[in-house]
Amino acid sequence: MPINSFDNFPMSWKPNKSLMKQPYFTSLADQLEHDIKNGSLASGTKLPPQRELADYLDLNFTTITRAYNLCKKKGLIYGTTGRGTFVSPHVNESITITGADLSPSCIEMGMVSGFEQYNELVAQATISVVEKGYLNSLYEYSYPTGHPHQLAAAIRWLEQMGVHVDSSHIAIFSGAQNTLTVALISLFEPGDKIATDEYTYSNFVELAKLLNIQLVPISGDQNGMRADLLELQCKQKKINGIYLMPSCANPTTIKISLSRKRELAEVIRRHKLILMEDEIFACMITGLKKYETIPLFSLVPEQTIYISSTSKTLCSGVRIAYLAFAENFREKILHGLFNTNIKTSSLDAEIITELILNGNAYAIVKKKRELAAKAGTIFERYFPECPPPATPYCFYRWLPILNTKPSFHVEKELEQSGIRVYHSDRFIVRNPTDKQFLRVSLSDAGSMSKLEKGLAILKEYLET
Amino acid sequence: MPINSFDNFPMSWKPNKSLMKQPYFTSLADQLEHDIKNGSLASGTKLPPQRELADYLDLNFTTITRAYNLCKKKGLIYGTTGRGTFVSPHVNESITITGADLSPSCIEMGMVSGFEQYNELVAQATISVVEKGYLNSLYEYSYPTGHPHQLAAAIRWLEQMGVHVDSSHIAIFSGAQNTLTVALISLFEPGDKIATDEYTYSNFVELAKLLNIQLVPISGDQNGMRADLLELQCKQKKINGIYLMPSCANPTTIKISLSRKRELAEVIRRHKLILMEDEIFACMITGLKKYETIPLFSLVPEQTIYISSTSKTLCSGVRIAYLAFAENFREKILHGLFNTNIKTSSLDAEIITELILNGNAYAIVKKKRELAAKAGTIFERYFPECPPPATPYCFYRWLPILNTKPSFHVEKELEQSGIRVYHSDRFIVRNPTDKQFLRVSLSDAGSMSKLEKGLAILKEYLET
DNA sequence: AGATTTGTAACTACACATTTA
DNA sequence: GTAAATGTGTAGTTACAAATC
Numbered sequence: 001m002p003i004n005s006f007d008n009f010p011m012s013w014k015p016n017k018s019l020m021k022q023p024y025f026t027s028l029a030d031q032l033e034h035d036i037k038n039g040s041l042a043s044g045t046k047l048p049p050q051r052e053l054a055d056y057l058d059l060n061f062t063t064i065t066r067a068y069n070l071c072k073k074k075g076l077i078y079g080t081t082g083r084g085t086f087v088s089p090h091v092n093e094s095i096t097i098t099g100a101d102l103s104p105s106c107i108e109m110g111m112v113s114g115f116e117q118y119n120e121l122v123a124q125a126t127i128s129v130v131e132k133g134y135l136n137s138l139y140e141y142s143y144p145t146g147h148p149h150q151l152a153a154a155i156r157w158l159e160q161m162g163v164h165v166d167s168s169h170i171a172i173f174s175g176a177q178n179t180l181t182v183a184l185i186s187l188f189e190p191g192d193k194i195a196t197d198e199y200t201y202s203n204f205v206e207l208a209k210l211l212n213i214q215l216v217p218i219s220g221d222q223n224g225m226r227a228d229l230l231e232l233q234c235k236q237k238k239i240n241g242i243y244l245m246p247s248c249a250n251p252t253t254i255k256i257s258l259s260r261k262r263e264l265a266e267v268i269r270r271h272k273l274i275l276m277e278d279e280i281f282a283c284m285i286t287g288l289k290k291y292e293t294i295p296l297f298s299l300v301p302e303q304t305i306y307i308s309s310t311s312k313t314l315c316s317g318v319r320i321a322y323l324a325f326a327e328n329f330r331e332k333i334l335h336g337l338f339n340t341n342i343k344t345s346s347l348d349a350e351i352i353t354e355l356i357l358n359g360n361a362y363a364i365v366k367k368k369r370e371l372a373a374k375a376g377t378i379f380e381r382y383f384p385e386c387p388p389p390a391t392p393y394c395f396y397r398w399l400p401i402l403n404t405k406p407s408f409h410v411e412k413e414l415e416q417s418g419i420r421v422y423h424s425d426r427f428i429v430r431n432p433t434d435k436q437f438l439r440v441s442l443s444d445a446g447s448m449s450k451l452e453k454g455l456a457i458l459k460e461y462l463e464t
Numbered sequence: 465m466p467i468n469s470f471d472n473f474p475m476s477w478k479p480n481k482s483l484m485k486q487p488y489f490t491s492l493a494d495q496l497e498h499d500i501k502n503g504s505l506a507s508g509t510k511l512p513p514q515r516e517l518a519d520y521l522d523l524n525f526t527t528i529t530r531a532y533n534l535c536k537k538k539g540l541i542y543g544t545t546g547r548g549t550f551v552s553p554h555v556n557e558s559i560t561i562t563g564a565d566l567s568p569s570c571i572e573m574g575m576v577s578g579f580e581q582y583n584e585l586v587a588q589a590t591i592s593v594v595e596k597g598y599l600n601s602l603y604e605y606s607y608p609t610g611h612p613h614q615l616a617a618a619i620r621w622l623e624q625m626g627v628h629v630d631s632s633h634i635a636i637f638s639g640a641q642n643t644l645t646v647a648l649i650s651l652f653e654p655g656d657k658i659a660t661d662e663y664t665y666s667n668f669v670e671l672a673k674l675l676n677i678q679l680v681p682i683s684g685d686q687n688g689m690r691a692d693l694l695e696l697q698c699k700q701k702k703i704n705g706i707y708l709m710p711s712c713a714n715p716t717t718i719k720i721s722l723s724r725k726r727e728l729a730e731v732i733r734r735h736k737l738i739l740m741e742d743e744i745f746a747c748m749i750t751g752l753k754k755y756e757t758i759p760l761f762s763l764v765p766e767q768t769i770y771i772s773s774t775s776k777t778l779c780s781g782v783r784i785a786y787l788a789f790a791e792n793f794r795e796k797i798l799h800g801l802f803n804t805n806i807k808t809s810s811l812d813a814e815i816i817t818e819l820i821l822n823g824n825a826y827a828i829v830k831k832k833r834e835l836a837a838k839a840g841t842i843f844e845r846y847f848p849e850c851p852p853p854a855t856p857y858c859f860y861r862w863l864p865i866l867n868t869k870p871s872f873h874v875e876k877e878l879e880q881s882g883i884r885v886y887h888s889d890r891f892i893v894r895n896p897t898d899k900q901f902l903r904v905s906l907s908d909a910g911s912m913s914k915l916e917k918g919l920a921i922l923k924e925y926l927e928t
Numbered sequence: 929a930g931a932t933t934t935g936t937a938a939c940t941a942c943a944c945a946t947t948t949a
Numbered sequence: 950g951t952a953a954a955t956g957t958g959t960a961g962t963t964a965c966a967a968a969t970c
Contacts, residue, residue, distance in 0.1 A: 119601075340674075523939080
């Protein structure tokens, strides 16, 4: 067969030669982008190898590399040495989880905002803040990281979880996502690489994509991310940071064991990774006692930022998160905070402070733990075969499913059946695997009876 | 002279040859970065031409280009074809304005947070929100862009300023800086270029630096940025966006005339720039009447995002800004909002909504206008020669000074004399010029008598 | 296990535009 | 006004690393 006989072995994608004009690499990238967004190139399609396309277009193959790079930067495609270049999953769909656009008849088992039943206690705290009569001074511009008494309460809150800092190494942010935004902007550069679990929080994936930061998935087992595989990846490429949710990973519900924490800490220290320890569920897991396990923050303090949000554990409408950081991150983090947010709502911060000081924060956590446990037993009744989470107080479950349909198809069919749940494809960091799961939120259905109804619908769907 | 006799004509910067190892271009960039951050290469220093350095290091000159490019992306240096490559200003100093660290005996004339005297009305609004008894539902996770009635109030507020949008083209953010962060992340890529005034808001400069977005200063006159110079720059290089504060530029107090607006709109449309129209002072300038001039948002709606914050005009502690945007930015902006903030404090949004609905927002604006005008007349008594601002209701003044000392020296001396003001170098986008100014805030001294005392100190300092 | 396929990274070559002397 | 200096943009060459067969 002559080399140029492309007609016999048609390429999976053929650019229009007549549309090619200089500069070739942008011209080619534009065509590729168009065809992907158009839908004519489906997710997962293997693109022609660079050399083959170059031959076809009479160009040097690195010119094709450049065109592919442009599309890669936009997240449209990804490549693996030795395998080829493929159209990314979710190109046209955002995997962002916002909680918007749910039809009223649909039961919410997608969002995990965390049992809204105790907002009454938050409302009470709001009233007592207002009644104290110092709103005037609270509303003045001052203390951009938080008022001293707010920071004192924050420190007390963090101490329960084994995190010990002084008031110049903590700052108040507008929720966990906001701390992550500032951390990624302040401590990383576009193009940097961050290690994560194979499945991780989808809004973190999207945020990294927005900031052109690459995520490197590391496999794990029942004890969390495997330290040896992390070590391997660190040797292979320059990895700058790592994102972990040790107490209860979202979405896999896995808890990192203490011995695994020590192994990971060792690798993190050796390779000088910046660790983002996201512990938004920590207090839920441990209850009100002092945290019986040790946070990574205490194992590698000089390389860790520790995130503690109150959105899920206390109240989702009050946007507060605490960020604890080591001295060497202090300047960069505060610089990032000032230049992205200026400061966080003083009133929201004060409400959470009031809840911590009057003890109701602990009461809410206790009650939410009870609700979570109760919802968990209902779930087990419907899905006894589902591997149990590391803690019974987890707000969601990670349910393995057998399925051949596209993930968005599954989500859509379930929504039409009356429930919203999210498919594992939303949380996957790189290449879709054969195993599939659903993340089932137990906390947002509105009531136990609605939850039960939703679980029944889910069970019925999966069995047919 | 032999070509390689570098000793006779020493280069302005010589990398250490023994530290050069492959890959050369990163090695070189690292050395350059180190020497700039170190202080051994001062701002404005001309670096050796690429070819000369290549000759010295026995490399192809485009390898030097690549090293320079790395540093350029970080904002450390900038280059102009034909002229050379230079070290950027402000590399080592953060020019962020935070309002922190002011000694209590010092009079604040640096920060412009905007007359805190009427926080009482905001406190009252807070109380009425609380008394309405729907805090519970307000605290539920829902309506991430804002509750419908909050958006309705926002739309009403924007209509005063000549901005007309429906509720799906507006979203509530946590302050103006937060809208800018989301806009820069969502609508631009690292390396993109944004046109600004020669002097502009320093926190915007820092934010752009953080996100690796380059600012291109465009000169202006009494009517604002010159459209012909903008056109020129757009022809010369790919400019992606433009940032303007038309009603009252910070810090120069210049207002863009209507005819200039039309000229700028034409250029913006022709070169498809994304316009960020920052109008945080608009309602202050125009009072409560309908905005008599036309916002750029109405001249190039399809390319504009319009920012309206209440931090300065209503209350700095309640963190709310409205962002209005065209349909073609909708998806990207909301995606950015969800993935950086998730959502804004519902309570803060509700308080501002209450202020708009009960009319006290207008009352606060009216009273702040009176205060600003009064402070302005005091200022004129001390500095009659200072060019008047475009509007008497401006919260700050732009005072030309004759000075030979370094700008940070001036700020420090004034702080020791008992006042804080900011030097024009903090606001300058690229090359320091010979003209120098001080931005004098009139709104944060605490009282008119303190302001007067501060102005007296300033006058005395400048006369000696 | 070794050869092949395929993507990535670093450096080189060259044409061109702008500034300055 | 022209030539030299100088940065920018596009494309090509080579070496290498990872995955696959």
